[in-house]
Amino acid sequence: MATIRDVAKLAGVSVATVSRVINKNGYVHETTKQSVEAAISQLNYRPNEIARTLYKKNSKLIGLIIPDITNPFFTELARAIEDTAHHYGYTVVLCNTDEILEKEKHYIEVLQQRQADGCIMIINEKVTHSNLQQDFPIVALDRPIHAEIPFIHADHYQGGQLAAQILLRKGSKHLVHIRGPKYLDSAEARYQGFLDIVKKESVSYHILESSFQPSNDERLINDLFDRFPETDGIFAANDVIAVSALKTALRRGIAVPEELQIMGYDGILFGQLFYPSISTIAQPIYQLGEKATKILLQWIETKTCDPLVSCLPVEWIERDTTRKELLDEQHSNNR
Amino acid sequence: MATIRDVAKLAGVSVATVSRVINKNGYVHETTKQSVEAAISQLNYRPNEIARTLYKKNSKLIGLIIPDITNPFFTELARAIEDTAHHYGYTVVLCNTDEILEKEKHYIEVLQQRQADGCIMIINEKVTHSNLQQDFPIVALDRPIHAEIPFIHADHYQGGQLAAQILLRKGSKHLVHIRGPKYLDSAEARYQGFLDIVKKESVSYHILESSFQPSNDERLINDLFDRFPETDGIFAANDVIAVSALKTALRRGIAVPEELQIMGYDGILFGQLFYPSISTIAQPIYQLGEKATKILLQWIETKTCDPLVSCLPVEWIERDTTRKELLDEQHSNNR
DNA sequence: CGGTTTCATGTAACCGGTTACATAAGGAAA
DNA sequence: TTTCCTTATGTAACCGGTTACATGAAACCG
Structure with missing residues (x-):
């Protein structure tokens, strides 16, 4: 696996320059840029997201904590969430809890240790704020968690x-x-x-x-x-x-x-x-998942969290x- | 978020000692150990998995690349895979491809950039080896990929x-x-x-x-x-x-x-x-997912990959x- | 033509862990 | 008493990126 230093050496420049080319920021001469790009493709170089995450402190990873992916309602939500996350360049980690408090806590911890940027949760137990790390964006889907945690549900x-x-x-x-x-x-x-x-x-x-x-x-x-x-x-x-x-x-x-x-x-x-x-009285399942994801990502990226509660209408089918x-x-x- | 250096400072020791306490390796005096543990719990310190991954090169993360989580057969596989992975301390990333080649390639790249330790794939297109990074453990589930990639399926x-x-x-x-x-x-x-x-x-x-x-x-x-x-x-x-x-x-x-x-x-x-x-003629869905995961994890942890093809029997229900x-x-x- | 911008690039610190290596004290063996 | 091993701990390099800061050349400007 080639590193940025290999690329720099091959292109005859410093790592900073390579980084500038990759991230399209700072000044890079056109000629230099081309030789860097040549080196990148020659080495089939791909930046290591882990190293990037370590420095930048955002992982583009979000958690999905649900009782059981096997329940079709949750399955469809998961599908919507993964779609939306993927669309915005995020990756989703799947966490089945079986509604067991221990597992819920465990997964929150795992996600935070992995520097996940946030998570969407469907849980019953009202998790106390103390369990949660400061500033860890969470949105509650289908089931409320806490007055201060944004909540998306159907009417x-x-x-x-x-x-x-x-x-x-x-x-x-x-x-x-x-x-x-x-x-x-x-x-x-x-x-x-x-x-x-x-x-x-x-x-x-x-x-x-x-x-x-x-x-x-x-x-x-x-x-x-x-x-x-x-x-x-x-x-x-x-x-x-x-x-x-x-x-x-x-x-x-x-x-x-x-x-x-x-x-x-x-x-x-x-x-x-x-x-x-x-x-059936249909919930807008896909939209629920999509909305929850959008609100989470907005929170992550802009640090603002507009509506604290979103209620979507149901529809008779x-x-x-x-x-x-x-x-x-x-x-x-x-x- | 407290770091290992904060803990070291509070406990009055070096980071190496703290690391030794956390990982239970090397020599640490009982007294020192206790003061480190006190500092850890006082600061509510949790090691940063990202930093750990960067150095150790294993992320305890595996990918699950499937056509569509909404298909109940895949849902049940996903459930089994997540269960098993979790049991062995691994986390799973969910990737829906809709059987679109572009998405499949994209996800493989994303997983590798994230230093995932390996992945389980259900895909049609026979991915050429060249697309794959050397030594990236992959197991094929339900659908074969390549003669050299382990494959788990029902009869x-x-x-x-x-x-x-x-x-x-x-x-x-x-x-x-x-x-x-x-x-x-x-x-x-x-x-x-x-x-x-x-x-x-x-x-x-x-x-x-x-x-x-x-x-x-x-x-x-x-x-x-x-x-x-x-x-x-x-x-x-x-x-x-x-x-x-x-x-x-x-x-x-x-x-x-x-x-x-x-x-x-x-x-x-x-x-x-x-x-x-x-x-119905039932596939042993849960066992398929479980077996695929176990083979993948074994490959990751021991670098060996025992059976290249596992075929499980079906059963009439x-x-x-x-x-x-x-x-x-x-x-x-x-x- | 000297001073200020803009462009281009490099050096090195930093993110938060792990670990090789160095150092030193205490006890046992010779 | 010297030598060697075990125990205990610290220093600093390393993982692979990003970026603050420094430096220097070219362009611009009155």
Whole structure:
């Protein structure tokens, strides 16, 4: 591996001159520049980023700390983040935590030791500031960390409302919401949105809580059909749960969407592969990842951090687990 | 951020002594050691990995170059790789290439400039050795790169055979194989395995080629049912295609598995969420990623690279898109 | 024509670690 | 007592870049 000194020797100049050529700064005579470039290509020289990082203190490396890359929602976020980072010349380090606090702490430390320029985190535990090195840019994605840490998320309250409204307008009369765990603010917001609508419309409803384990979910949902056979609309906290609901319903011979409507949440790409395909409240997943990355990079490069909280709107994607007919306003308001 | 010199000053020793304490090598008096450790914890000192890397020339960083993290097969590999790397104290950089040669080359260069210790690659283009720096450890996963680059893969020929055998033994008489693209050796091997069985059993079959785009696949499969309505067994090149086949069949009112059996390939976790769930020839995805990582790390740390090719067996996972009854040997051999 | 800019390049310190080598004290062996 | 080994620690070079500063030549200017 050739070094800058090899290049300098071959070109018959000093290392400073070579550095000037590489970085296009300072004065370099055209002739000198050419001979340096010739030496560079002759030696197939590539500057050592590590040495550069050591002096300049920026590594163009960012961390991505997520619970589990295997969860399709996170996968799609990761894809967006890597795309965006790459576009701006940054490299991303992948860190799976399984939501284990120890691993989260460990990775933060590793990233800082490696002089990462910042990181994007999806974690539950509210990391205390003391754990974090001063001035280490972090943005929280999907889940808030701390009031002073920028946070990008989708409007889950609106999503919960939307889900309930659509199920009702399309004729469901006995709703069930399978909510996510209480420690997730996003699950709480979806639940609140749902609740506010069903209460306003004073429609019958039940709330169940998912463990986010497909096999457990199927048991939960079977149970649901036994206990509340009149259920004709399910709002699932995410698409994977919606899929379990769909599977369980079909297995019991319940017609979807005729007898039972199912609304998923997240809008993962997979949802469209099912039969019937999963109607869902879609988060703008790619944009969430993109925005988080842009905010992080802006923070890194300009030391400023504009919006402390960004909330992106959700969108209903109509597919086949909800009915096509829309009841007219009057009718649905009658109840 | 405290440096080793700050620690040395606070502890009243030289940097060499501090370094010895940190790395537990050389002689250090117990008393000295304690005062150094006190200084370290007082300053909350963490050694700078960049400086260390610069001198030692190992970064404990490995690259993962894959087409698209969004593809569940690659996602699961990535998870296994990150787990294993982390277990051995390595950090992984995520690189999505979309199978674009330029991006592949770019990432190899980036990784080398960052002094990555090696990388795991899933690429099609046979990268010439000249593109690669001397002594940069690379292992090829799922797709071969070069005779001298270690290669870890599953036994796709066996997988193709197994798929055909099972479909036949479970009573299908008119098989279709939706194969993957020709440039993929793994698709070719699955195809050959399938072919050798159907030819030996002289059963009627057709071959189609998927573009790996779910929407195109649905068109392709609709077409298939129009042209070959007698089809009663589909072997899909991967689980996602199998899912498209299932969806298309159900939409046309074809009973699965009674009228049509579907065999997927890969064994991604998602396959079990469908109704009916996808029977599949499962690759040992986690073990593939784990093995690739272990071989890479062994190469990095011992400079030796034991097996140049590792082939892991595949396994049939019986789920619901294949029939439960097994025809007896005699019967199925009769044809 | 002397003084000031601009251009061009080199020298050496610096980033924050690691380690080869030097030095010295204490104990054991001869 | 001399020699040698083990223990303990410090000094400074090194890794491969960047850049502050110094130097000198050419161009410009009144």
